[in-house]
Amino acid sequence: MGQMQKELHTGIELAVALIRQGDLPSLFREATTQVERLFAVDHCWLLELEHSGRALRCEALAAVSAVEATFDCRDFSHPFAHVLQQGQPRELSRAAGYRLDHPGFQALLEASGNADSLWLQPVCAETGKVLGILVMCHRTTVWPGIVSQPLFQGVLTLLAFQWAAELQRNDQVWQRRLLKRSLDQLHSSESIRSRSEQLATTLVGGSVAMADLRAQVIRAAGSQLSVLIQGETGCGKDLVARGLHQFSNRADGPFVVVNCAAIPDSLLENELFGHTKGAFSGADRAKQGLLAQADGGTLFLDEIGDMPMSLQSKLLRVLETRQFRPLGAQQEQHSDFRLVAATHQPLQACIRDGGFRRDLFYRLNQVPLTVTPLRERSDDLEPLCRHFIRQYQQREGQGPMGISSQALQVLAGHPFPGNVRELRNVVEFACLQTPAGDDIQPETLWLDPLAVVEPEHEEAGQAAAVAVASGVPPTRDIDNLREASQAFEAAVIAERLRHYNGNRAQAAESLGLPKRTLAHKCQKYNVSEAG
Numbered sequence: 001m002g003q004m005q006k007e008l009h010t011g012i013e014l015a016v017a018l019i020r021q022g023d024l025p026s027l028f029r030e031a032t033t034q035v036e037r038l039f040a041v042d043h044c045w046l047l048e049l050e051h052s053g054r055a056l057r058c059e060a061l062a063a064v065s066a067v068e069a070t071f072d073c074r075d076f077s078h079p080f081a082h083v084l085q086q087g088q089p090r091e092l093s094r095a096a097g098y099r100l101d102h103p104g105f106q107a108l109l110e111a112s113g114n115a116d117s118l119w120l121q122p123v124c125a126e127t128g129k130v131l132g133i134l135v136m137c138h139r140t141t142v143w144p145g146i147v148s149q150p151l152f153q154g155v156l157t158l159l160a161f162q163w164a165a166e167l168q169r170n171d172q173v174w175q176r177r178l179l180k181r182s183l184d185q186l187h188s189s190e191s192i193r194s195r196s197e198q199l200a201t202t203l204v205g206g207s208v209a210m211a212d213l214r215a216q217v218i219r220a221a222g223s224q225l226s227v228l229i230q231g232e233t234g235c236g237k238d239l240v241a242r243g244l245h246q247f248s249n250r251a252d253g254p255f256v257v258v259n260c261a262a263i264p265d266s267l268l269e270n271e272l273f274g275h276t277k278g279a280f281s282g283a284d285r286a287k288q289g290l291l292a293q294a295d296g297g298t299l300f301l302d303e304i305g306d307m308p309m310s311l312q313s314k315l316l317r318v319l320e321t322r323q324f325r326p327l328g329a330q331q332e333q334h335s336d337f338r339l340v341a342a343t344h345q346p347l348q349a350c351i352r353d354g355g356f357r358r359d360l361f362y363r364l365n366q367v368p369l370t371v372t373p374l375r376e377r378s379d380d381l382e383p384l385c386r387h388f389i390r391q392y393q394q395r396e397g398q399g400p401m402g403i404s405s406q407a408l409q410v411l412a413g414h415p416f417p418g419n420v421r422e423l424r425n426v427v428e429f430a431c432l433q434t435p436a437g438d439d440i441q442p443e444t445l446w447l448d449p450l451a452v453v454e455p456e457h458e459e460a461g462q463a464a465a466v467a468v469a470s471g472v473p474p475t476r477d478i479d480n481l482r483e484a485s486q487a488f489e490a491a492v493i494a495e496r497l498r499h500y501n502g503n504r505a506q507a508a509e510s511l512g513l514p515k516r517t518l519a520h521k522c523q524k525y526n527v528s529e530a531g
Ligand SMILES: Nc1ncnc2c1ncn2[C@@H]1O[C@H](COP(=O)(O)OP(=O)(O)OP(=O)(O)O)[C@@H](O)[C@H]1O
Pocket: 202, 203, 204, 205, 231, 232, 233, 234, 235, 236, 237, 238, 239, 240, 302, 343, 344, 384, 387, 420, 421, 424
């Protein structure tokens, strides 16, 4: 092979080797090795200008030395700042280098063996943009013979070209990733927003607390983690649990509700686990438990704070394995359910008092959700009132138009110890007494006067409240028996309705009246006026 052909061959080999590298670190490794080999240079380093343009970094030096291999471009205690500033290559003697006290630069000298001379060569892209610096170190000054070679210029050009292309590729990848991330974010926040809006038709309220809660419900619905909903009685925990099911991928599966406080302790285990035929005397048929029924769906354990300790341990085991054994069964069964639990009790305090298992609490509380009491979200009052009026109209076929601002003001001053359930009852009472097409007025609002009585005046307040609430005169003052009887009847009805949280069917049944008659009497006596 002729000399020229040999050189050409070397050049092509070198070019292929450089082009083949898929990322910057391997490009740098290949380029420095090639320079050391081709030009018989003792040591070669590549310093990369950081994206910010503020510092140069030498990864290869960082790998062999303990010092920080970063060179601030404004720090003239190393020679690279000068090279960048002038944009020209320069030679540097080791003796001159020793006078510079930059620790990174000293480490570079150290790692370059006995080099007496350095050549600092800026590497620039076609656009003129500086990419970094090529540093060659050798025992003696050999530079004029090297840098004048076309092969050296070729290596530099190719290195710069590949380097710039790699940066551009990284930049594009980065841009694409950024774009994708922002699109994903946009998409997920958009989908959370639209689902939250859907949820707002059942979990009503315009307050910030309610909007936050809805977004949390939507996010939690997307996971399989157990959710513990805490909040005062009547504040909407049941609705939250339903929302978690409705917006989960189990929405087509069953939603099984167990009220741990409503089922006697002795029956609760049986309800949950079920039993086989003949498991105990009287078990003449097998019964599927609620755990099994919840397979593929959501199991909602309401009032979990009331679950007996013995059952808590069993539940914990089920939650860990999703396996359980019905009473009398030989085999364990599997049920794939998502657990949602709720309580109005302060579970932390129950744990301290020994009434609730700490390990179960942690198992349930993977996603904690707290529903704020109604008195702390007054912005929800108006939307909730309108929601309940609309529900009333749909149910009864007619009802009031809306609610007056005075009535809303009165509601805003009430503390609502019974939360939204209490508000719903108050609004429904008011609906009953408001002619269709009118707005609800303050006089029709049946608010529990006890709720505003100061604790120290509670007893006196209670007596007064009964009189105010009932409107029944003391017996000795009665001068019209018919009116007094009617007042008494109205007071009993109002009291009973209150007792049943406004459930007219239950109140009517407990008084031995048909529901229609009760509704008629409410209208006739204008129940709230009796208060
Ligand atoms: N944000 C709301 N939007 C619409 N209705 C609501 C809202 N919050 C509560 N309600 C209504 O108030 C009543 C009580 O709510 P819910 O049963 O969900 O309360 P809870 O916290 O589960 O009560 P408890 O602690 O007694 O079980 C229900 O009729 C429910 O529909």
